[in-house]
Amino acid sequence: MNSFKKVCKVVFKIPKGKVLIYGKIAEISEIKNPRLVGSYLHRNQNPVKIPCHRVVKSDGRLASGYAFGGIKKQKEILIKEGVSFNLKGRIDLKKYLFTSQNCLAD
DNA sequence: CTCTTGACCATGT
DNA sequence: AACATGGCCAAGA
Numbered sequence: 392m393n394s395f396k397k398v399c400k401v402v403f404k405i406p407k408g409k410v411l412i413y414g415k416i417a418e419i420s421e422i423k424n425p426r427l428v429g430s431y432l433h434r435n436q437n438p439v440k441i442p443c444h445r446v447v448k449s450d451g452r453l454a455s456g457y458a459f460g461g462i463k464k465q466k467e468i469l470i471k472e473g474v475s476f477n478l479k480g481r482i483d484l485k486k487y488l489f490t491s492q493n494c495l496a497d
Numbered sequence: 498c499t500c501t502t503g504a505c506c507a508t509g510t
Numbered sequence: 511a512a513c514a515t516g517g518c519c520a521a522g523a
Contacts, residue, residue, distance in 0.1 A: 394520095412505090412506095413504075413505055413506085414505070414506060414507095417505085417506095422519085422520095423518060423519055423520090424503095424505075424506095424517085424518045424519040424520075425505045425506060425518085426502095426503055426504085426505045426506090426518075426519075426520085427503090427505090427518090427519060427520060427521090428504080428505080429503070429504035429505065430502095430503060430504075430505095430519095430520070430521070431504095431520095432504060433503080433504050434521080436504095443504080446504075447504095448504085448505065448506085449505075449506060449507085450506095453504090454504035454505085455504070479511085
């Protein structure tokens with residue numbers, strides 16, 4: 392299984408109302424550089440199969456230069472999912488960070 | 498093959 | 511909290 396497949400699987404397993412940061416995905420997917428996670432998704436956007444809107448940065452902010460509909464669009468979706476943002480548009484990772492254990496398991 | 502770029506992260510200031 | 515710096519590795523040009 393290649394890294395891309397792992398990333399897909401992990402991101403796909405993020406439950407509604409939870410978010411996951413790139414670094415965590417990289418860790419789970421056994422990818423050395425978290426940037427690669429973003430790169431994979433960016434080049435291979437697949438919103439239908441992959442809920443990339445539940446993927447945020449380690450700060451709890453949304454990824455910059457998001458291409459699937461804009462930052463605010465993503466924010467709306469997350470809010471609709473049940474994730475709350477603070478005034479600065481930041482997510483409370485303490486509450487919403489999905490601690491994925493064995494996402495790679497089928 | 499080499500050089501640049503990137504949906505990032507940790508650390509220091 | 512915000513900004514700056516260095517590092518990491520794969521894909522594109």
